[in-house]
């Protein structure tokens with residue numbers, strides 16, 4: 518999907534909400550466990566109830582891989598369902614991949630060609646030749662981990678490298694990669710105080726911001742320091758929306774939670 522289309526969708530829905538489909542079979546409502554594919558049925562109900570409030574969906578691949586072939590099938594059915602029924606939605610494979618060049622090309626084919634996701638999350642650690650194979654795909658986006666939401670982010674990402682924190686080096690260096698216009702970056706909502714410095718390096722790029730809700734990040738701070746004239750933000754919430762209820766009304770309650778976030782977002786647009 519072209520970035521222009523994503524921006525149009527954000528403006529028309531007055532939302533930059535990304536819903537994380539981190540589906541844990543132990544947390545989904547009991548009545549769905551009788552279905553042939555409970556994970557897909559759960560996702561379908563959540564997507565149908567929330568698609569008008571969100572602009573993006575982000576299945577975290579780990580939650581599907583953990584169920585082997587059945588999990589992978591549920592993931593494929595979910596992405597096909599979105600692409601067939603709501604093609605305007607931006608889709609993110611949260612896979613955090615990256616490897617030597619020819620292997621990265623295979624990862625890119627898996628998520629962009631076979632699965633037909635619009636974007637994939639990538640770890641920058643292996644550098645240029647591990648990221649560029651993803652960037653080579655036209656109208657697909659590579660979402661590079663810059664400054665993550667977790668405590669372990671301070672282990673490496675904030676270490677000084679040639680007098681600058683490593684995450685700033687990642688941002689600067691990635692801008693020199695071929696097709697760098699296809700880059701977006703992950704910045705955790707729990708790190709909102711770093712957004713000013715991040716925007717000084719990547720003033721226009723879209724940022725995927727997880728960590729509001731369950732992890733404690735503030736939507737207000739992220740908007741204050743991270744928003745651009747083209748919005749430039751996709752704010753993810755997973756558990757806070759999809760597990761708001763684990764009763765028969767789960768999709769309805771998820772929609773209420775999504776609507777609360779959408780209304781808060783609309784106030785910043």
Ligand SMILES: O=C(O)c1cc(=O)[nH]c(=O)n1[C@@H]1O[C@H](COP(=O)(O)O)[C@@H](O)[C@H]1O
Nearest residue numbers: 577638665666703705727731732754755756
């Ligand atoms: O790449 C991500 O999406 C990601 C990066 C990061 O720094 N922190 C982070 O929480 N995530 C993902 O974002 C989601 C957050 O889920 P909730 O905390 O339940 O909203 C999970 O799928 C995480 O794997």
